[in-house]
Structures are given as C-alpha cells and as structure tokens.
Amino acid sequence: xxxxxxxxxxxxxxxxxxxxxxxxxxxxxxxxxxxxxxxxxxxxxxxxxxxxxxxxxxxxxxxxxxxxxxxxxxxxxxxxxxxxxxxxxxxxxxxxxxxxxxxxxxxxxxxxxxxxxxxxxxxxxxxxxxxxxxxxxxxxxxxxxxxxxxxxxxxxxxxxxxxxxxxxxxxxxxxxxxxxxxxxxxxxxxxxxxxxxxxxxxxxxxxxxxxxxxxxxxxxxxxxxxxxxxxxxxxxxxxxxxxxxxxxxxxxxxxxxxxxxxxxxxxxxxxxxxxxxxxxxxxxxxxxxxxxxxxxxxxxxxx
Amino acid sequence: xxxxxxxxxxxxxxxxxxxxxxxxxxxxxxxxxxxxxxxxxxxxxxxxxxxxxxxxxxxxxxxxxxxxxxxxxxxxxxxxxxxxxxxxxxxxxxxxxxxxxxxxxxxxxxxxxxxxxxxxxxxxxxxxxxxxxxxxxxxxxxxxxxxxxxxxxxxxxxxxxxxxxxxxxxxxxxxxxxxxxxxxxxxxxxxxxxxxxxxxxxxxxxxxxxxxxxxxxxxxxxxxxxxxxxxxxxxxxxxxxxxxxxxxxxxxxxxxxxxxxxxxxxxxxxxxxxxxxxxxxxxxxxxxxxxxxxxxxxxxxxxxxxxxxxxxxxxxxxxxxxxxxxxxxxxxxxxxxxxxxxxxxxxxxxxxxxxxxxxxxxxxxxxxxxxxxxxxxxxxxxxxxxxxxxxxxxxxx
Numbered sequence: 001x002x003x004x005x006x007x008x009x010x011x012x013x014x015x016x017x018x019x020x021x022x023x024x025x026x027x028x029x030x031x032x033x034x035x036x037x038x039x040x041x042x043x044x045x046x047x048x049x050x051x052x053x054x055x056x057x058x059x060x061x062x063x064x065x066x067x068x069x070x071x072x073x074x075x076x077x078x079x080x081x082x083x084x085x086x087x088x089x090x091x092x093x094x095x096x097x098x099x100x101x102x103x104x105x106x107x108x109x110x111x112x113x114x115x116x117x118x119x120x121x122x123x124x125x126x127x128x129x130x131x132x133x134x135x136x137x138x139x140x141x142x143x144x145x146x147x148x149x150x151x152x153x154x155x156x157x158x159x160x161x162x163x164x165x166x167x168x169x170x171x172x173x174x175x176x177x178x179x180x181x182x183x184x185x186x187x188x189x190x191x192x193x194x195x196x197x198x199x200x201x202x203x204x205x206x207x208x209x210x211x212x213x214x215x216x217x218x219x220x221x222x223x224x225x226x227x228x229x230x231x232x233x234x235x236x237x238x239x240x241x242x243x244x245x246x247x248x249x250x251x252x253x254x255x256x257x258x259x260x261x262x263x264x265x266x267x268x269x270x271x272x273x274x275x276x277x278x279x280x281x282x283x284x285x286x287x288x289x290x291x292x293x294x295x296x297x298x299x300x301x302x303x
Numbered sequence: 304x305x306x307x308x309x310x311x312x313x314x315x316x317x318x319x320x321x322x323x324x325x326x327x328x329x330x331x332x333x334x335x336x337x338x339x340x341x342x343x344x345x346x347x348x349x350x351x352x353x354x355x356x357x358x359x360x361x362x363x364x365x366x367x368x369x370x371x372x373x374x375x376x377x378x379x380x381x382x383x384x385x386x387x388x389x390x391x392x393x394x395x396x397x398x399x400x401x402x403x404x405x406x407x408x409x410x411x412x413x414x415x416x417x418x419x420x421x422x423x424x425x426x427x428x429x430x431x432x433x434x435x436x437x438x439x440x441x442x443x444x445x446x447x448x449x450x451x452x453x454x455x456x457x458x459x460x461x462x463x464x465x466x467x468x469x470x471x472x473x474x475x476x477x478x479x480x481x482x483x484x485x486x487x488x489x490x491x492x493x494x495x496x497x498x499x500x501x502x503x504x505x506x507x508x509x510x511x512x513x514x515x516x517x518x519x520x521x522x523x524x525x526x527x528x529x530x531x532x533x534x535x536x537x538x539x540x541x542x543x544x545x546x547x548x549x550x551x552x553x554x555x556x557x558x559x560x561x562x563x564x565x566x567x568x569x570x571x572x573x574x575x576x577x578x579x580x581x582x583x584x585x586x587x588x589x590x591x592x593x594x595x596x597x598x599x600x601x602x603x604x605x606x607x608x609x610x611x612x613x614x615x616x617x618x619x620x621x622x623x624x625x626x627x628x629x630x631x632x633x634x635x636x637x638x639x640x641x642x643x644x645x646x647x648x649x650x651x652x653x654x655x656x657x658x659x660x661x662x663x664x665x666x667x668x669x670x671x672x673x674x675x676x677x678x679x680x681x682x683x684x685x686x687x688x689x690x691x692x693x694x695x696x697x698x699x700x
Contacts, residue, residue: 048314076566077344091433102434104686108441111682113632115650116671120448123664130449134463139341178440209419210426219470239541243632246654258543265547266639278544287539 054278058218061260070256072166072181073173073244074237080177082229085184086222090214092185093192110182118246121175125149152253168252172244176237182230191225192218231292234284257281305412309358311421312410315428317350320403322432324350326439327399331392335467338386345384353377357404361411372474383429385624385643406431415619447676452480452672456663461533480669488656489644489665490673497649497674500562501630505623511570516581517607521593536573546639553640560646568636573626580625584618585611621688624681628689632680649674 016024057063094104100260109117120247133145146167148153154167195218201214241258244250250259257277265274325341332338353373360369368596378397382388400579414420450466451459467632468477484490518524519531549568550559595601596606612619630636635652647655653670682689 071351072323087433088437091430091437092429096430096434102438103682103690105441107446107682107690108679111628111676111678112412112445113634113650113654113671113674114449115634116675118673119442119653121442121665123451123668124444124447129460129463130465131333132468135332136337138332138341138464201644207418210422235539237543238545241543246634247629259539261543261547265550271547274547280548281541283538289536302688303599 001295002267004062004091013059013088018111031038044287055280056273057280065262066255066257069169069253070238073240073254074174076232077180077240078230080173081181081233082180082184082226084177085188085229086226088185089188090218092189106185107182109179114242115246117179118175118243122149122247131151141219149248150252160180166253168248171222172247172254175247176240176243180237180245185235187225188222191222192302195221227295231288231295235292236290238285239281240286241276257284305415307419308415308424312358312415313351313354314426316354316403316407317347319348320350320353320400323399323403323435324396326435327392327395331388331395331614332464333466334478335462335465336390336392340386343383346381349377349380349384352380353400353404354407357407358412359414359572361413366408370401370404373404391504411577447674448668448671452665452669453477454665455479456547456665459664477668480663481673482638482663484656484666484669486671487546488652490649490652490670493649493652494673496562496646499509499628499633500565500648502570503562503566504573504630505626507566507570508573508626509619509623512574512581513576513619514607515574516578516582517603517611520582520585521590534575534578537559538579542572542635546635547592550635559640560609560643562641562646563634565648568640571638573629577622577626578628580622580664581615588614603676617688620685624685624689628678631674 006279016029018024039083044292088106092106098104107271124130127133127145127150128145128197130145132148133142136142139147145153149168151167153164155162156165200213200215203217208216239258240256241262244259245262246257246275248254253262258281261274261277261281264277321343323577324346325343328338328341357369360373364372374397377400378393381396382393398427410424417423447466450468453468454466470477471558489490519527519534526653553559556564558567592610592614593606596610601609632650633648634650637648638654641647641651644652653667653674656670657667
C-alpha cells in the first residue's frame with residue numbers, strides 16, 4: 001500500500017501480519033509496548049580523533065565575524081566599566097553625606113542575580129510595552145519605538161556622516177557596563193582612599209586647580225590598579241555567557257564565542273564542535289594571560 | 304573674570320536643577336500623570352532666574368528665610384508655566400528646590416572671585432549630578448522589577464507608563480503574583496533547593512578551603528609554589544570552557560539533574576577563590592601564637608581549630624558570604640545540568656518560566672524579586688564583610 005498517495009484526511013486501514021501470515025488483531029498490537037534498544041561505543045572511550053571540527057570552526061562558522069563581535073563586546077564592555085568605575089569612585093571619595101549608603105547602592109547591580117536583572121532589562125527595553133520606549137515616545141523624543149535588543153543595525157547621521165551602529169550589541173555592552181562597573185568602582189575607591197591626604201594639601205599650597213590635582217596626583221596613583229582591572233575584566237568579559245544569552249540569546253549580531261559554544265554544543269547538539277570552539281577560547285585566553293604576566297604581572301605583586 | 308564665573312555658575316547650576324526636575328517629572332509620569340512635554344527650555348530659564356536671584360540677594364536675608372521664600376516663588380512660577388498638575392507634584396518641586404538652594408549656600412557674589420572658582424563649581428555640580436545620575440540609573444531597574452510584580456499584564460499593556468499601585472485593593476489581590484508563583488509554579492521548592500545548594504556549597508568549600516589555605520600559607524612541602532600558582536590559574540579558568548566536558552562526564556555518571564552534582568561543580572569553582580582569600584589572611588596571623596600552641600602539644604588540626612579559626616572569623620565570614628553569593632546567583636551550570644523541574648534552582652526556574660512566551664510578566668518579575676531580595680538583604684546587612692571579601696579575592700563574575 002502506498003501511503004504517500006493518500007488524499008487529505010482520507011481514512012485507510014493497515015493490516016499487519018505476523019511471520020506465519022496470520023492477521024494480528026488491533027487490540028493485541030495496542031497492548032504491547034514498543035521496545036527500542038541500541039548499542040554503541042562510548043564516545044569518551046574511543047580512540048579515533050579528527051581535526052575536522054577545527055576546520056569547520058575556522059572556515060564554516062563565520063569565524064572572523066564571531067571573533068570581531070567578541071572583541072568589540074569585550075573591549076568596550078571593559079573600558080566602559082572602568083571609566084564609569086573611576087567616575088563613581090571619584091564621586092564617592094568626596095565628603096558627601098550618606099557615603100556608605102551610596103557605596104552600597106552602587107554595588108547592587110554586581111551582587112544581584114543575573115537572571116533577575118537581565119529579565120528586568122528586557123522588560124524595560126521591550127519595544128511594544130517596555131517602559132523606556134513608552135517614555136521616549138511619550139515625551140516626543142523618538143517617533144516610534146526602537147527594538148533595542150532585536151535590531152542588528154541602526155543608521156545614524158552625525159555631522160552629515162552616516163554610519164551604522166550595531167544596536168543590539170551596543171545595548172548588551174551597556175548592560176555589561178551597568179553590571180560590572182561596581183567592581184571597578186570598588187577597587188579604585190579602595191585605592192583612592194589609600195592616597196595620603198598630605199599630597200593634596202601640598203598641591204593646595206602650590207595653588208593647583210581641581211583638574212590639575214586629578215591629573216597629577218590621582219591618576220598616577222590609580223594607573224596600576226586600572227591596568228590590572230583592565231586585564232582581569234578583559235579575560236572575564238571575553239568568557240561572558242549568561243548576560244548575552246539571557247538578553248538576546250545571541251541573536252541580532254550579538255553572537256560571541258562563548259554563545260557559540262552553547263549553540264554548537266547544546267542547541268545543535270554537536271558536542272565535538274562545541275569543544276573545538278572551547279579550545280579556541282582557551283588558546284586565545286592563554287595568549288592573553290601570557291601577555292598579562294609579561295606586561296603587568298610583576299607590577300601586580302606591588303599593589 | 305567675575306562675569307565669566309557667574310555665567311558658568313548660572314548655567315551649571317540651572318542644568319543640574321533642570322535634570323533633577325526632569326527626573327522628578329519622569330517618575331511622576333510613571334505614577335499615572337499624563338505629562339507629554341519636558342519643557343526643558345522653560346524650566347531651564349526659570350532655573351537661571353532662581354540662581355541669579357539667589358546670588359544677588361547674597362547674605363542680606365537669613366539663609367533659611369531666603370531658601371524658603373525663593374523655593375516658594377519658584378514653585379508658583381513652575382506651576383503657572385507648566386501644564387496642570389496635582390498638588391503633591393508641586394510639593395515635590397518645592398522640596399527639590401529647597402534642597403537645591405540649600406546646596407547653593409556657599410556661593411555668593413564674593414565667593415565667585417576666588418581662584419579656580421569655575422572649575423570648583425563644575426566639580427561640585429558634576430559630583431551632585433553624578434550621585435543623582437548613578438542612583439537613578441542603578442535603582443530604576445530594581446524599582447521597575449518590584450513594581451511590575453504588583454501589576455497585571457493587562458494593565459501594563461493598556462498603559463505601559465502607569466506604575467501606580469492601587470492600595471485600596473486587598474492584600475491578597477496586590478500580592479497575587481506571589482501567591483500564583485508559589486502555588487502553581489512551585490517556587491517554594493525552588494527556594495529550598497537554591498538554599499540547600501548554596502549553604503551546602505559554603506559548608507563544603509570552607510571544610511576544604513581552611514586546611515588547604517593553612518597548608519599553602521604555613522607548611523613547607525614539595526610542589527608548594529606550583530600549587531599556589533595553579534590555584535590562581537584554575538581560578539581564572541572560564542566556566543564556559545568547562546561546561547562541555549563536565550556535561551558529557553556528568554551525563555555518563557548520572558549526575559545531571561541532581562543537587563549533588565551541582566554541589567560538586569559549585570564547590571570546585573569556588574574553592575580556588577576561597578583558598579586564595581583565606582591564605583592571604585592566614586599569613587597575616589603572627590606565627591608566635593602557633594608556636595605557643597605547638598609548645599602546648601597541639602597537632603596541626605588542634606592549631607587550626609583552636610587558634611587559626613577563632614582568630615580569622617571575620618575573614619571566614621566574608622569568604623562564606625562571598626561563596627554563598629556566587630552559588631545563589633550561579634546560572635550557567637544550572638542551565639546546563641538541570642533539565643527536569645524537580646531539581647531546578649531559583650535562577651533556572653525563572654529562566655524556565657520565561658521560556659514560555661505566555662507567562663505573564665508580573666510572574667516573571669515576582670520570581671525575580673524573590674531571587675534578588677535575599678541577596679540584597681544579606682548584602683546590606685553584612686556589607687562590611689562582603690565588601691572586604693569582594694576586594695580581597697574577587698575578580699570573578
């Protein structure tokens with residue numbers, strides 16, 4: 001009988017016979033459960049290896065774009081977090097009321113669970129009923145809602161030059177900065193509080209302006225901690241998975257290497273490919289670490 | 304020179320006040336007031352008037368009388384130049400202006416002649432502005448999270464700007480989302496699992512970390528340097544790289560979907576940090592005390608139990624809190640290893656909830672509040688310990 005030739009919603013009967021040519025009753029078939037069994041070698045214990053996966057990683061996986069996105073995300077996330085960290089530390093280090101409370105509040109994004117914060121941001125930025133878009137439309141700042149997490153590019157024109165901004169990636173970077181500047185803030189604040197007050201008093205006697213004091217006293221004192229923070233945060237941001245996964249799932253131009261590990265290994269269920277991408281990450285990381293210990297490893301011990 | 308610093312003073316201070324008033328307006332819009340225009344130019348010009356009046360009056364009137372009368376006049380002007388608004392909104396404007404004029408106290412026509420006064424003005428107001436800005440940017444998402452959990456999906460779709468809470472409703476109506484996630488989504492169970500995993504991780508980690516840190520700090524043994532550097536290297540090793548090998552091995556061993564498996568992974572990832580943090584503290588304890596212990600005939604375990612642990616309780620507390628925080632917030636491993644709702648942790652449960660597009664957002668936010676609150680409470684209560692924990696060992700996350 002040919003099932004493929006059946007018409008739409010056509011009924012037909014299938015007769016099943018056993019090896020002796022007797023027809024089997026429908027009820028006996030239903031009463032038996034199908035048994036499925038299989039046997040295969042344990043892939044972890046086999047000794048056949050292949051470099052096929054690495055070839056695929058480098059040639060069939062948009063590797064250049066993947067790498068560029070990862071670097072873009074990592075670099076701007078790190079630099080942004082450090083800049084905001086310096087600003088916040090500079091603020092809190094002054095004699096203001098409620099300084100300890102301010103320090104506590106500033107650390108909230110860092111200590112909060114990433115799941116809760118990421119979903120709150122998705123809600124906030126939602127184009128249809130998100131608060132941010134609704135506010136901007138309400139005050140006539142934009143005409144129609146922008147899909148901040150779902151749009152890959154946005155065209156902007158500044159001074160007559162038109163350029164494309166990677167919108168979703170930028171939003172994710174801002175989330176990253178928001179969540180991790182507290183850490184930079186904490187380290188820089190600890191360093192700022194250790195600067196002897198006499199340095200500033202001497203500068204006052206010499207008639208230095210606030211900007212001069214910042215450039216000539218504060219900045220040299222915090223360069224060591226900044227360089228350490230930069231390298232450490234760079235390595236951690238390079239491996240960041242949860243934040244991007246929860247915000248965009250790696251869609252609309254936010255696919256970084258760690259997201260790719262997940263997509264290859266679990267979404268496509270190709271454990272081999274996932275592992276190959278992981279190995280690439282480890283190789284890149286080892287390179288960073290060697291550079292890190294060459295450049296500032298010695299200085300790290302002094303702080 | 305005086306004219307230049309006066310202009311800078313007027314512009315910067317008015318800019319600051321305009322920003323605060325705009326934030327106040329945005330927050331009131333979220334309470335259901337229908338403002339559609341920020342009126343920045345109008346507000347900015349009356350702010351300039353206010354600052355100018357303040358400097359011109361100088362010290363002729365008592366400070367308190369001056370700020371009250373000026374703020375009062377400002378609020379009336381603001382009321383007439385803007386769209387109709389309820390009294391509580393104008394009261395807010397009055398209080399903001401009062402705060403602002405009080406901050407202006409040290410400025411007068413005389414003080415504008417000082418050296419570098421324009422830079423000082425800029426620094427002063429940037430500080431004030433920065434504090435308001437940072438507080439707003441950080442607290443706003445938390446505020447939205449909390450308030451959304453008390454609203455309903457329909458109300459939010461009709462007017463995404465109305466976050467006002469209706470307190471006339473009964474309590475059970477107001478906390479409906481929380482009842483629902485506990486009853487139909489089983490969040491009570493997830494809280495228990497999350498707490499068990501986190502507290503278990505803390506206990507197991509400390510059990511291993513204290514002797515290990517003591518060994519690294521005090522004892523001399525073969526390969527000690529190698530061990531202490533490898534601790535740091537393991538610590539820097541990314542979780543995303545470990546996930547695939549662990550996944551395959553755990554699948555074979557049947558450790559997926561089990562709390563025990565999660566406990567192993569969490570302990571393994573937090574142990575290096577804990578050892579690193581503790582050994583730094585142990586090294587700072589004077590060795591003489593231990594020598595005295597040895598004289599009394601204590602062995603290593605006696606020394607650790609009777610001397611080291613009592614002396615380093617603050618450090619142990621901060622390590623414990625830090626490890627608890629990592630374990631409670633952890634998401635990656637719980638996403639990979641837990642598939643059945645029977646063994647979900649809180650983070651994984653919320654992610655599972657959001658996977659269903661039809662889950663109303665207030666349930667999602669109620670879940671988020673439940674997972675966030677314990678951590679924030681612990682953080683606020685033990686801030687001192689946690690901050691020292693964060694600075695001494697942590698770059699993780």
